[in-house]
């Protein structure tokens with residue numbers, strides 16, 4: 001029987017490439033329906049050109065969740081950067097259980113099982129709940145997104161400022177997370193009850209800056225920010241306070257060389273997708289036009 005696959009957070013950093021990847025492989029999906037779950041109504045038309053169904057859903061509104069899950073058999077679950085993720089995930093999983101969703105692919109985080117930071121441990125709670133409800137599941141546990149660095153770029157500036165001092169950070173391209181999610185959603189039996197740590201390369205920010213400089217011919221340099229000021233900066237940026245406190249603590253520890261998770265780097269991307277994982281050089285080459293546009297103020 002054809003599956004009905006709901007992608008929550010379809011406009012997000014992982015959700016967007018995941019939808020694209022599923023659309024590209026549609027010829028292999030045997031008539032499976034792909035449904036993009038959209039939070040902000042104004043973003044719904046982003047998917048018009050892809051010719052797929054879209055559905056509005058708000059995790060805080062159980063009625064909209066129930067409507068979005070009607071007939072769904074496979075679910076990609078992503079939650080945001082807030083302690084509300086616990087309530088949101090429970091709302092979605094309870095509704096999914098009620099309509100007998102078979103397979104759940106959850107976007108969590110690496111280190112969620114063993115580390116002292118609440119925002120990571122919450123992902124372990126969600127994973128446990130998925131298992132308790134008896135879904136077939138694939139747990140995705142990525143390290144730090146490479147796209148975080150792009151988000152910090154500013155028009156006219158060639159200085160990359162981050163709070164990690166010069167410690168190695170363990171990175172992953174969200175495009176690769178999406179590729180693993182797509183594989184699990186299209187072929188759940190091959191990835192049934194698996195947990196994948198997704199970590200492609202460990203690199204300090206100074207080397208990230210020089211890699212971006214080589215790819216773009218823009219003279220990027222790295223300026224470490226005082227990790228003790230991470231909490232203040234994240235709060236100022238509007239992050240929800242409970243999540244913010246935990247994340248700031250994590251950033252401080254990585255800057256001190258604790259929990260940089262260099263040993264997490266692995267070849268899961270290759271094993272699951274059959275193609276090489278993106279390292280920083282690949283990511284920089286792939287995004288060099290976007291980076292140039294940002295720095296030149298064209299986007």
Ligand SMILES: NC(=O)c1ccc[n+]([C@@H]2O[C@H](COP(=O)([O-])OP(=O)(O)OC[C@H]3O[C@@H](n4cnc5c(N)ncnc54)[C@H](OP(=O)(O)O)[C@@H]3O)[C@@H](O)[C@H]2O)c1
Pocket residue numbers: 008009010011012013014015038039040043057058059060078079080081107108109110142143144145148
């Ligand atoms: N960034 C990292 O380095 C990193 C590393 C490891 C793990 N993670 C994990 O990745 C997850 C976030 O993934 P992401 O970066 O892909 O997310 P993202 O880009 O922030 O996207 C979040 C998506 O969820 C939607 N959304 C937000 N609030 C919603 C609500 N109330 N109801 C329904 N949908 C809602 C957003 O839609 P709108 O934009 O329209 O609101 C958006 O499509 C987090 O759980 C985080 O722990 C991140």
